[in-house]
Amino acid sequence: MNIYNKVSQVRNQVKEWKRAGLSVGFVPTMGYLHEGHESLIRKAASENDKVVVSIFVNPTQFGPNEDLEKYPRDLKKDSLICAGAGADLIFHPEIEEMYVKDACTSVNMNGLTDGLCGKSRPTHFSGVCTVVTKLFNIVPADKAYFGEKDAQQLAIIKKMVEDLNIDIQIIGCPIIREEDGLAKSSRNIYLSPVEREAALVLNKSLKVARKAIEAGVKNTSDLKGLIVDMIEKEPLAKIDYVEIVDSRSLKEVDFIEENVLVALAVYIGKTRLIDNFTYFI
C-alpha cells in the first residue's frame, strides 16, 4: 500500500485504475483512525476494486478557537489500520499541497448548514464542502464513504454532490460504538477516565428519546426535554445543542411525522462530542 503526498501522484494512479476498468472507493478522513473509519474502509473494499483513504487535517473546517493544533495524529498506526482494512492507497498531503498561498475559492451552502453544528461552528461546513470538492476532484472515485455519526456533514455532502453534479455516489455508514455505547471518535482520546464515564450520557439520553418515540411521544419539545433533563444531571456535561430535525432538510420539526434526525452536541469538560440517531417513520 502506497502513501502519496502529491495531488498528481494520487490522481494519476486513480485515473490509471479507472482506465483499466477498475472501480474505486474513496474514504476521506482527518486521520487518527478508529473502528468507525475502519468500517468505512472495509465497506469500500467490499464494494470496489481499489480503495483510496485520504488523511488530511483540514485547517479550513476548524474555527479560530477550535482544536486544530492539538487534533491527534498518528500516521503509522493509521497506515496499519488502512492496510488491514483493505485500502490500496493513502493520500496524505501537506497543507501547502492542498492550499496554494493565494487560494480564494470556496464552496458554500445555505439552509442545511445553518442549524445543528453549523450554529456553533459557522465556518465549519464551508471548509468541509470546499475540501471535499477538492478531494473529489483529486480522487475521481466511483463511490465515497462517510460515517452517519457526522449526520449533518453527510446530508450536506449528499446535497452538494447533487447540486454541483459531482459524479460520485455518496454512501453513509452506521455509527460504530464502544461496547458501553459511546460513539467512536478521534476526539475521545481527549477524555479523562472520569469524563469518559460522563460521556456515556450522550448515547444514553438518545436511547431514552428513541424509547419514548417508540412509546408514542411525537412532540419534539417533550422529547428534547427528556434528553436535556438527563444531560443536565451530568455535572461534567454542557449542552451545545439538542435538536430534532427533518432527516433530509435538517429543518426543526414540532411533531414527528416524517423521518427525523435526533442529534446532539455536548461538551464533556473541554471536549465537544456529537451523537445522533435517525428515526424512520
Place this chain on the structure above:
Amino acid sequence: MNIYNKVSQVRNQVKEWKRAGLSVGFVPTMGYLHEGHESLIRKAASENDKVVVSIFVNPTQFGPNEDLEKYPRDLKKDSLICAGAGADLIFHPEIEEMYVKDACTSVNMNGLTDGLCGKSRPTHFSGVCTVVTKLFNIVPADKAYFGEKDAQQLAIIKKMVEDLNIDIQIIGCPIIREEDGLAKSSRNIYLSPVEREAALVLNKSLKVARKAIEAGVKNTSDLKGLIVDMIEKEPLAKIDYVEIVDSRSLKEVDFIEENVLVALAVYIGKTRLIDNFTYFI
C-alpha cells in the same frame, strides 16, 4: 451532431469517449453564437478528438435588473455554427435540468471577483463559478475554451480550477472583432445602427491607450484619463468602469511594471458592452 438536454446523456457520451481513449474539448456558452464562439469551437476541434459545446443561458449569473429574459436565443442557427466549426455534441439543458428546486450550493471567490465587472454585477461571478463547476462535472473534458473578451471571467475560472483542483486545462482564446474593431458579442444585436457606430469608441479608446503605453506612458491614471476623455465625448456612451489591473491578481496598479489588463465596460444606450486588451511587459 447530437443535441442532448439531459445531464446523464452528455456525461455518458463523454465518459464513453474517454474510455475509448479520445480527448475531449469543451466550449461552455450561453448560445446565440458568433464568430468569437466559433473560433473557440474550431480551436477545440483542432486540439481534441471530440468537442462538446454547451448552450445554457444561466439565470444565476444575471442580476435582478439585467437582461436574462430578453437575452437572445437561436438554437437552430447555433446548431449550424457548431456543426460547421467541428463540434460533435451540443448540451442544451432546460433550467430545471441544471438546478433542482431546492439547490443551495454555490461556488464563491474573494478578491478576483471584487473589481471590474464584479463591482457593478456583485452576484455575477458566483453564478459563473457555480455553473462552470457544474458543467465541468457534467462534461469531464480534457480542455475547456473561453474567450479573452471576458477577461475577468477567464482569470476567475483559471483560479477556480487551480483552487478546487478541477482536472481540466483552461485555454484562453483571442478576442474576435468585426472589421471595424467592435468586439463580437451576442449583445451587439441590441444596438441600433446609431448605437452600433457609437460602440466603436470602446475599441478606439483602447487602441489610443495601447499606443500611449507603447510611447512610454506608464502612469495608469494618465492612461485611464485618455480613455475616459475619449469615451465621454461620445454622447451615447456611459462608462461603467475603466480599469488597469495586474493581469493575474486583477488588482489595480498605479504604474505599469508587470503585465496589465486594460479593461472597460461601457453602456451604449441601454446595452452594456465590454472590451479589453492585455499589455505584456
